[in-house]
Structures are given as C-alpha cells and as structure tokens.
Amino acid sequence: MSHDHDPHEFSLAPALENRWSPRAFSRTEVLDSTVLGSAFEAARWAPSSGNSQPWSFVVGFRGDETFGKIVASLASGNQVWAEHAAALVANVAAVVDAEGNPQSHAIYDLGQAVAHFTIQATTDGLMVHQMGGFDAQMLGKELMLSSSQRVVTVMAVGSAGNPADLPEKLQEREARPRTRKPLSDIVEGSARYA
Numbered sequence: 001m002s003h004d005h006d007p008h009e010f011s012l013a014p015a016l017e018n019r020w021s022p023r024a025f026s027r028t029e030v031l032d033s034t035v036l037g038s039a040f041e042a043a044r045w046a047p048s049s050g051n052s053q054p055w056s057f058v059v060g061f062r063g064d065e066t067f068g069k070i071v072a073s074l075a076s077g078n079q080v081w082a083e084h085a086a087a088l089v090a091n092v093a094a095v096v097d098a099e100g101n102p103q104s105h106a107i108y109d110l111g112q113a114v115a116h117f118t119i120q121a122t123t124d125g126l127m128v129h130q131m132g133g134f135d136a137q138m139l140g141k142e143l144m145l146s147s148s149q150r151v152v153t154v155m156a157v158g159s160a161g162n163p164a165d166l167p168e169k170l171q172e173r174e175a176r177p178r179t180r181k182p183l184s185d186i187v188e189g190s191a192r193y194a
C-alpha cells in the first residue's frame with residue numbers, strides 16, 4: 001500500500017507511513033456499513049472544541065442514490081476516478097450551533113474527525129482520498145442539509161485498484177513520489193530541525 005515519498009528522519013506509526021491519496025480504486029469491490037464501522041467509530045472519538053462534535057457524514061455506496069448525488073457534485077477532474085470507488089462520503093460540519101451562534105472551530109474539528117477516519121481506515125486496509133473539488137452548495141441541497149450545515153469535503157474510500165485503468169495523465173500523477181516541506185520550514189520556537 002505504501003507509496004514512494006521523500007525520505008524522513010523520524011519514524012511514523014504504520015498507518016501514517018502507509019497513507020496516501022490514490023485515484024486508482026478497485027472498481028469491483030463492494031463495501032458495506034460494517035466495513036466502515038471502525039473508521040466512523042474513530043471519527044466519533046476525535047477531540048473537538050467543548051466536545052461539540054460538529055461533524056456528520058453522509059455515505060453512499062457505489063450504485064446507490066446518495067453515491068450518485070455525490071458523484072454529480074464532483075469537479076470533472078475528480079469525477080473521472082472517484083466514480084469508481086466503493087464508497088463516497090460527504091463530510092459535513094455544523095457551522096452554526098442550536099442557538100444560532102457560529103461554531104468557529106467546526107471545520108477544524110471536522111478535519112480532525114476525518115483524519116481519525118482516514119488513519120483507522122488505512123489500518124483496516126482501506127484507502128481514502130479527500131476532495132475539495134466539488135459543488136458544496138449543490139450537494140448540500142441534494143442531501144437536504146439544514147442551513148447550519150456545510151459539506152466541507154468529500155472522500156472516496158475503497159481498496160487499491162489498477163492504475164492502468166486511469167486516464168494516462170492520471171497514471172503519471174499516481175506514480176509521482178509524494179513530497180513535503182522539510183520540518184525546518186514548519187516548526188519554529190525551541191524545537192529546531194535540520
């Protein structure tokens with residue numbers, strides 16, 4: 001499952017080491033709620049501001065109505081590969097609380113819950129690819145969300161597929177090594193890294 005990437009000096013937990021965002025998903029795999037149970041349980045146990053838990057998830061499995069709605073909302077560059085994944089999930093934040101006050105940490109908290117989901121799913125042998133390239137307004141309407149809810153990202157979930165099934169341009173991207181800024185660029189203060 002692992003993918004070429006920049007070398008790193010410090011070790012990572014296996015799921016963090018193995019996680020990456022593929023476009024080639026198995027086109028025949030069938031997933032059900034049970035398979036995703038641990039990943040959603042991991043999302044449920046994410047920390048959040050004041051334990052507000054401002055997240056919810058709308059799941060579609062390939063072939064069902066929710067899946068179709070999510071596919072229809074995707075940017076064409078995402079549609080071309082994501083429509084083959086076994087599951088698509090709309091990641092929703094409640095950006096306004098019950099009293100009508102903005103929940104300023106809602107998007108941060110949702111992101112953390114999705115990170116938990118992703119790491120548990122990776123541990124369970126699945127792969128996850130998050131996307132911001134979709135029509136959030138259209139999808140929110142199609143999913144009949146309330147005005148206090150916002151679809152922040154969607155994610156494709158499934159097992160690894162065959163990169164040869166992707167359009168040529170995406171095959172090249174799929175094989176590209178993963179890169180990151182060095183630690184010295186992102187950590188300041190008393191901790192210093194080369």
Ligand SMILES: Cc1cc2nc3c(=O)[nH]c(=O)nc-3n(C[C@H](O)[C@H](O)[C@H](O)COP(=O)(O)O)c2cc1C
Nearest residue numbers: 019020021022075078129130131132133134153178
């Ligand atoms: C908020 C967010 C939005 C993203 N949007 C897209 C997207 O629309 N299409 C896509 O192919 N990848 C998308 N990605 C995936 C990133 O491109 C990917 O995580 C990044 O390049 C690092 O690669 P890695 O996940 O394999 O480490 C998104 C990721 C995040 C977290």
